[in-house]
Amino acid sequence: MKEIEFASASYEQWQEQAIKALKGKPFESLFTKTVEGITLEPLYTETTLIEKLGEQLEKQVATIRTMKATDSFEIAQQVYGDTAEQFLANLQDSLARGNEVLTIDSRVAFEWDESILTSLADFITEYTFKFIVENGNDPLMQVFAKIADDKKQAVTGFIIAKEALELADFPNIRTAHSNTVKYHNDGANAVQELAIALAQASDLAKASTSYEAFAQKFFVSFAIDTQFFMEIAKIRAFKVLWKAFSKGLGAEAIAVPVVAETSVRSFSKLDVYVNLLRAGNEAFAGIIGGVDVFTVHPHDVLTKPTEQSVRIARNVLLVANEESHVLNVIDPSGGSYFIEALTADLVKEAWQLFLSIETAxxxxxxxxxxxxxxxxxxxxxxVETRKASLIGTNIYANPADEMAVECNEQFVDVKRLAIPFEKVRESYAQQKAKMAILTFGELKNFKPRADFVAGFFATAGITMEQSGALATLEEAERWLETAQYDYIVVAATDDDALQLVPALLKVKQEQQLLDVAGKFKEQEQVWRAAGLNGFIFAGQNIIEKLNAVMASLKEVQG
Structure with missing residues (x-):
């Protein structure tokens, strides 16, 4: 087999075979446009990449490999605790179990008094830290007054605040940063995040005495989403953009740390263990992209993290560090035709947006x-039309799943994609309506639509009962006349539904709502006039439909 050689196929040959496989669909249907406005192609080759970038490809790869601030990444597990004593105990435990950067959000349930600040001062003289504070007057900032003068130069860390802070006598604490996480949590795409990072850096650089003084205090923070390849390319693109930005300031680029965290905008309070899968995906994308410091949020961080969930989150990074061997490779995704092309697209679009911001x-x-x-x-x-999936929330939902009532105040302002589904589930839990699916014909014929309807309402926490296979029109009419349900969906083939729905509308109980699975555009006006509530079909806005059903239920129930 070592002697066998396979002839290489050109892009045109592959395209010809793809068109045949599409069986009439246009070749353009294989292209995908992202929320960044970037078109993803179905195939990337060495030839197409070179045609796109030319000699810029080598420069791009070289820049990415020299613009990383560290040779590895540091684990920055956030420390939690309801009391000062519990907080310090958890802090020590996290360090013993692999945490490397003390990550502390100042919004805690206890007071930052003299005792805990003194204890914390001892730790940050030995370990790098990441503080999230409101401003320079934040109580947590008093910890720096507890550090002896001869130890101040040894203190290293990052401070995330709404504005850059000044810390005298602490030369190795980075206090100026581009914080794109807020914008990410509001829904920003990768191009916008990159342009915002440069725009914020521009404001800070203008206020600094020199590029070198600015770069020594600067870092950038990103949230990493579930779009695996886009997020890898985002981190790589920042390094290219940073070099161009530095050149624009007339300086030789100094690599700055990239501090990242898993995104919570894709997290859900429903089926929370899926958040762990999302976090693992995001963490690995960030590490491959080349972040320097990373925080994995526990899967239950939206409510209240537990000792177990914190340990699992920390272990995500430990596994990546110890078992994936990703750090044994410089720029692991370098040379990938797809990722290199995507990186270049992000660089181009983000730089143009940054220039527009500067012009404004x-x-x-x-x-x-x-x-x-x-x-x-x-x-x-x-998400609401299922063009994007939130597993366990808008698809494959568990109707028996219960949402925790606790709420972590750190993330209440995040525009999470799951919020509409969480709200609609709360509404249906209060409604207590009885719902069912009328299944007509043979099992093999009605099952696909019955399963779709069941999954549709499972997102609202509803378990739909089923009538069982009803073989005749008369049997279906008798079942409906005696059915003790507030809302019923008819699941049948199109041909069967054309005969079934008009007959059922004549015998349904006055207070019952009747829907049918399928579109039936030609019959819609006539059926609605006869008393049909509506339709359920693929591609429909789930939230709008569920809210409409809820409103109709309230109306008929008075």
Missing amino acids: GGLAAYDMDVKITDVYQTRIQQ
Whole structure:
């Protein structure tokens, strides 16, 4: 077999075979447009990549490999605790179990008093830290007053605040940063995040005495979403953009740390263990992309993390570090035709957007919020119509799943994609309506639509009962006349439904709502006039339909 050689196929040959396999569908149906406005192609080859980038490809790869601030990544597990004593105990435990960067959000349930600040000061003189604070007057900031003068230069860390802070005598604490996480949580796409990072850096650089002084205090923070390849390319693209940005300032680029965390905008309070899968995907994308510091949020972080969930989150990074061997490779995704092309696309689009922001007078003068809102609405529409999947929430939902009532205040402002489904499930839990599916004909014929309807309402926490296979029109009429349900969906083939629905509308009980699975555009007006409530079909906006059913139930129930 070592002697066998396979003839290489050209893009045109592959395209010809793909068109045959599509059986009449246009070749363009294989192309996908992302929320960034970037078109993903069905196949990337060495030839197409070279045609696209030419000599810029080698420069891009070289830049990415030299613009990483560290040779590895550090684990930055956030520390939790209801009391100061519990917090310190958890902090020590996290360090003993592999945590490397003390990650602390100042919004805690206890007071930052002298005792805990003194203890914390001892830790941050030995370990790198990441603090999330409101401003320079945040109580947690008093910890720096507890550090002896001879130890101040040894303290290293990152401070995330709404504005850059000044910390005298702490040269190795980075306090100036581009924080794209807020915009990410509002729905921003990768191009917008990259452009915002540069725009914020531009404002900070202008206020600094020199590029070197600015770069020594600067870092950038990103949230990593579930779009695996896009997120890898986003981190790589920042390194290319950073070099171009530095050149624009007339300076030799100094690599700055990329501090990242898993995105919670894709997290759900429903089927919370799926959040762990999302976090694992996001963490690995960030590591391959080349982040320097990473935080994995526990799968139950939207409510209240437990000792177990925190340990699992930390172990995600430990496994990546110890078992994936990803750090044994410089730029693991480098040379991938797809990722290199995607990186170049992000660089081009983000740089153009950054220049537009600068022309407008900076981020404060640019109407970014409106543009991010448009992207967010697109994301929501994709989730509500199942063009994008949230496993366990908008598809494959468990109707018996119960949402935790606790709420983590750190993430209440995140525009999570699961929120509409969580709200509609709460509404249906209060309604207590009885619902069923009228299944007509042979099992093999009605099952696909019955399963679809069951899954549709499972997203609202409803378990739909079924009538069983009803073989004749008379049998279906008798069942409906005596059925003690508030809402019923007819599941049958199109041919059967054309005969079945008009007959059922004549015998249904006055207070019952009757829907049918399928579109039936030609019959819609006549059936609605005869008393049909509506239709359920693939591609429909689930939230709009569920809310409409809820409103109709309230109306008929008075």
